[in-house]
Each structure stands twice: as structure tokens, then as C-alpha cells.
Amino acid sequence: MSNELHELNLDNISWKSIKNVGLDLDYAVAIPKANASAILQELENSLEYFKGDLSKIKVFGKIYPLPRQQVAYGDPGITYTYSNLTVPALPWPEPVLALRNFLFKLKGIKYNFVLVNKYRDGNDHMGEHRDNEPELDPNIPIASMSFGQERMFVLKHKEARKPGPNRKEIAPVTIKLEHGSVLFMNPPTNDIWYHSLPKRKKMLGIRINLTFRKIHNKA
Template sequence: MKFVTLLKMAEKLNELIIDEIAWKSIKNDGLDIQYSIPIPRPLAFAIIKELDETLEYFTGDLAKIKVFGKIYPLPRQQVAYGDPGITYTYSNLTVPALPWPDPVLALRNFIFKIKGIKYNFVLVNKYRNGNDHMGEHRDNEPELDPTVPIASLSFGAERTFVLKHRDARKSGPNKKPIPPVSITLEHGSVLFMNPPTNEFWYHSLPKRKKIRGPRINLTFRKIR
């Protein structure tokens, strides 16, 4: 029964007509983002159910993070998948890429169909409710290919994605009055952070205490 569910999910993703996807483009001072909701809600619900039933998240040291020398539990659940031998280091945490599970491979194939890029790594974050969050950061680690966009897929509760220009975060005379950009990441949505976005813009997923439902986000990356 599980195989049939997964097979149908992959078939439905493959049936989506890429040329008919309507993209919203956001560009501003180094920011280059494309956003759309190409996955119909019934299929998106089937996908999050499949992910919920099959994915297992890191525990122990891989479920912790070091901030200013102190170690804290990650304010979300996390796991990583990718090609053999790949690791990814951020915030003094090195995560290994586990072997690709079939549901995640189906989503990688969907992104390849859209963008023509075969990503070799994905970071999966589960936000159990509105208290789970992601702090401000840039995905500009040296092992990432800076010419390849980061592809983000969202399933579940809608959350606000906030981007801030690096010069707007400064203090004193070097601070620039560049307003932040907020995007509501909807159920079944895809967002591409195209270069040079992560060179100039920080992004975060702030707390939203009124949100009770879970959200699963997959960020596909190309490791050099």
C-alpha cells in the first residue's frame, strides 16, 4: 500500500505542466526570488502525509546548535539527505547526507523538471508549530555552488519568510534604509533564491505563536 501511495505521488508530480506555472518575481538590490504554488492542495496534503510517515529526524548532537559559544537544542526538527559522501557545515554544525528516501527523490525530480538542475543535497526542516523557527542567516557557506539557486519547497501551515539586506542590519552611518521583504510560504509552494540573493540578503522564519499546525520545508542545494 505504501508503494502505491508513493508511486501515485510521483506520477501526479510528473503530470504537472511546468509551462503553465505562474511565477512571481521579486528583485531588489541583489535580491532575486521566484515564487509560485505549483502543487495542488490535494497533492500537497498527500505529500506532507507521506513525509510525516516516512522521515526520521536527527537526534543527539545533530539536533543541537552552537550560538555564541553556547549549545542549544535546534528550535525545529531537522534531517539531511544527499549523494554519497556529502556533508554540509553551518553554524559550527556538520550534518551528514543520509541516503535519498523515495518521497524526497520524487520532489528532487520535480524540481529538476522545473529548473533543469540536479541537486545533490537537501536539508529538511519540520516546524512542529509556530514556536519552532529559523533565525536570520545567509546560505553562503563555501561548499555551496554560488551559481546555483537554492530551491525551497513548503508543505503544511503557512509561515512568513522574511529577508533583510545585510546593509540594513548594520548600525550607525553604514546602515542603509532598505526595507525588509516578507513572503507568505503557502502549502505546496516553491521558492527559488537565485544568485546573488544569499550574498546580500539574510533570511529567517520568525516565531508565530498563534500557528498550531506543522510545516515541512525542503531546501535543495548544490554542494561543490
């Protein structure tokens, strides 16, 4: 995979800045289609996803299967806890390490953890949430890389989700996450905006998404 990334001219990437109340995003299709397709195939061939308890999630006291496949990688000693689930970081596989190095060239940040989600088709999805867990470095953006089926990424301001008269009229922000795209969610986005990947039953292709994070609890 390193060959697919090494030859890319980073100066040719066209970034789009997306801003709103407390929202700060940078988005680009950073990897050309042919390179992105080769990367997707390599990820498909090499990654294995969590099974057993790590493939389930607890919601309001009940246990459900995750509506997607998931695995995590990172530096030694790293764990990540969300929704009452503590995820251990497996050692970096070479294809994912190459993507981390690509992000370092783009942004100058060396991420120490990645959560990989595979959406097998449009029925697989991600519910509304914020990535604001205390072990995350609040000064470092979360970097999201997408390969495969385009899907819609929906962000909602926390004040627009409140019921009754306290709710503020702030429109959602929707982004089409394209094949080979990179999205940086800059601070304070994840403190203020919820995000989700809704079901899209007509979208039949697979999608692999990698969200790179900087975590404090490095051993």
C-alpha cells in the same frame, strides 16, 4: 509520491519574480493543494529526524536544542557545514527523491543535497542567516519547497542590519510561503540578504520545508 507530481502540468504554473537590491527570487504555488497535502502526509509518515548532537546548534559558544526538527539527504559523500555543525547526508528516501526530480523538470538542475526542517508549530522557527557557505555552488539557486502551515519568510539586506550611521534604509522583504510552494533564491541573493522564519505562536499547524542545494564536496 511520484504520481502526485508526474501528472502536474508545469506549463500552468504562474511564477512571480521578486527583485530588489541584490535580491532575485522566483516564487510559485507549483503543487495544487490536494497533491501537496498527500505529499505532506507521505513525508510525515516516512521521514525521521536527527537526534543527539545533530539536533543541537552552537551559538556564541553555547549549545542549544534546534528550535525545529531537522534531517539531511544527498548523494554519497556529501556533508554540509553551517553554524559549526557538520551535517552528513543520509541516502535519498523515495519521497524526497521524487521532489528532487520534480525540481529538475522545473529548472533543469540536479541538486545533490537537501536540508529538511520540520516546524512542529508556530513556536518552531529559524533565525536570521545567509546560506552562503563555501561548499555551495554560488551559481546555482537554492530551491525551497514548503508543505503544510503557511509561514512568513523575512529577508533583510545585510547593509540594513548594520548599527549606527553605516546602516542603509532598505526595507525588508516578506513572503508568505504557502502550502505546495516553490521558492528559488537566485544568485546573488544569499550573499547579500539574510533570511529568517520568525515565530508565529498563533500558527498551530506543522510545516515541512525542504531546501535543495548544489554542493561542491561530492565524493
